Amino acid sequence: MSKVTVIGAGNVGATAANVIAQKNIVKEVVLLDIKEGLAEGKALDMWQTAPIRKFSTKITGVTNDYAATAGSEVIVITSGLPRKPGMSRDDLIETNAKIVKIVTENAIKHSPDAIIIIVSNPLDVMTYAAFKTAGTSSKKVFGMAGILDTARYRAFLATELGISPRDIQALLMGGHGDTMVPLPRYTTVGGIPVTELVSKDKLDAIVKRTKMGGGELVKLMGTSAWYAPGSAAAEMVEAIVCDEKRVLPVCAYLDGEFGLKNIFLGVPVIMGKGGIEKIIEIDMNEEEKKDMNSSAAAVKGVMDVLDNMNII
Numbered sequence: 001m002s003k004v005t006v007i008g009a010g011n012v013g014a015t016a017a018n019v020i021a022q023k024n025i026v027k028e029v030v031l032l033d034i035k036e037g038l039a040e041g042k043a044l045d046m047w048q049t050a051p052i053r054k055f056s057t058k059i060t061g062v063t064n065d066y067a068a069t070a071g072s073e074v075i076v077i078t079s080g081l082p083r084k085p086g087m088s089r090d091d092l093i094e095t096n097a098k099i100v101k102i103v104t105e106n107a108i109k110h111s112p113d114a115i116i117i118i119v120s121n122p123l124d125v126m127t128y129a130a131f132k133t134a135g136t137s138s139k140k141v142f143g144m145a146g147i148l149d150t151a152r153y154r155a156f157l158a159t160e161l162g163i164s165p166r167d168i169q170a171l172l173m174g175g176h177g178d179t180m181v182p183l184p185r186y187t188t189v190g191g192i193p194v195t196e197l198v199s200k201d202k203l204d205a206i207v208k209r210t211k212m213g214g215g216e217l218v219k220l221m222g223t224s225a226w227y228a229p230g231s232a233a234a235e236m237v238e239a240i241v242c243d244e245k246r247v248l249p250v251c252a253y254l255d256g257e258f259g260l261k262n263i264f265l266g267v268p269v270i271m272g273k274g275g276i277e278k279i280i281e282i283d284m285n286e287e288e289k290k291d292m293n294s295s296a297a298a299v300k301g302v303m304d305v306l307d308n309m310n311i312i
Contacts, residue, residue, distance in 0.1 A: 003073060005076070014046075032062050035063070077100060101129060121176075124145070125299070142252050143251030149180055176251065176266065
């Protein structure tokens with residue numbers, strides 16, 4: 001069985017590590033943070049749930065000790081600062097890109113063959129920063145966004161319809177945030193197109209709520225979400241280490257797919273032991289293509305901001 005490292009023991013990272021451990025799919029989860037004792041304490045707390053939750057995964061917490069992460073099959077990076085009042089988007093990009101660069105360099109030094117999953121924000125551009133730093137295949141560096149966004153979309157639909165979210169399949173593409181591209185045409189409920197069950201007005205409202213899903217939670221709690229993002233990252237880890245060949249929406253590098261090049265954007269992929277094993281190009285109508293291109297332009301603008309900073 002393999003080893004997985006989660007870097008960043010904040011709410012999202014700790015949730016990801018906890019969910020991965022409870023799945024009992026790897027031999028060890030290493031949780032790393034720069035704050036003395038934080039990862040060690042959370043790891044110990046999680047390990048003490050093992051007799052109750054009945055899992056055997058070893059959980060190790062370390063402070064900035066990248067040697068402990070050596071030989072990881074998958075590395076999940078959640079490090080970074082949340083945007084603070086008065087902080088511009090560019091300030092956030094610069095601060096978090098520097099963090100992601102250092103973390104990626106240290107992690108890849110000890111696990112050169114690892115697959116890297118980025119959860120840090122701004123998601124699309126931080127995935128780009130990690131990819132540039134790692135110098136590895138684009139099939140092995142990608143971001144967690146679409147799974148979270150799709151989960152929110154499906155959860156809202158389940159509430160609206162009064163049914164189990166397990167029976168809803170959906171697809172979201174594009175950037176992570178308000179430029180994401182939900183595709184109701186590709187959303188089904190037990191195989192039934194959602195457009196037959198939900199009126200256009202209600203569907204439009206659910207799509208809008210999904211786009212603002214992260215902001216809704218920040219307003220309610222005063223901080224970013226963690227249960228759903230952490231669980232979404234864990235689902236990606238499971239697809240890789242168990243070689244499940246799952247079809248999942250992730251932030252992936254495009255090199256001509258969907259008519260887009262040199263950009264990280266949310267698209268459906270087949271995920272297995274090799275990371276992204278195939279990008280699935282779906283048929284899009286004119287309106288969907290227009291939305292996808294608008295989203296791509298917004299993401300490319302942020303990537304250009306990072307390039308102009310000459311950090312990486």
